[in-house]
Amino acid sequence: MRIRRTFTPEFKLEAASLVLDQGYSILQACRALDVGQTALKRWVDQLQFERTGQSPTMPALTAEQREIQQLKARIHQLEQEKMILKKATALLMSDEFKHMR
Incomplete structure (x- = not known):
């Protein structure tokens, strides 16, 4: 049985940056970091998406997008409390109005 590894957003960001910013191929970065191609390709795609200013549906890689996700969650919580x-x-x-009659 293979153990599923988990990676921090910081690790994913650094891994994707190797490909996008430092000229590594997906395969080279996978070998250097000992991660699967599918995972790294997903991280690269997500980082490209986040760099366009869009918020991902999954946990963000960049600090800015993580902050946006946290703020959106806080807004949602405050809207629920307001409702x-x-x-x-x-x-x-309505109870007070009934007792006034």
Whole structure:
């Protein structure tokens, strides 16, 4: 049974940078880093995508895109909390209105 290795976003970024910025071929970088071609090709594609300013659906490689993902998650959380507060306020107001009659 083969053990599945996991790699940090920093490692993936460095690996993809070898291909995109330092002129390594995918095969050369795979051999140098002992990673599979499919994984490295995916990281290279993702880094190219992120460099266009687009946020990936998977965990980001670049620090900027990771920050954007964190901020989007925080916005989503705050929007959920705001909706809960609106509903709670409406419920409280309707109860108070009923007792005023």
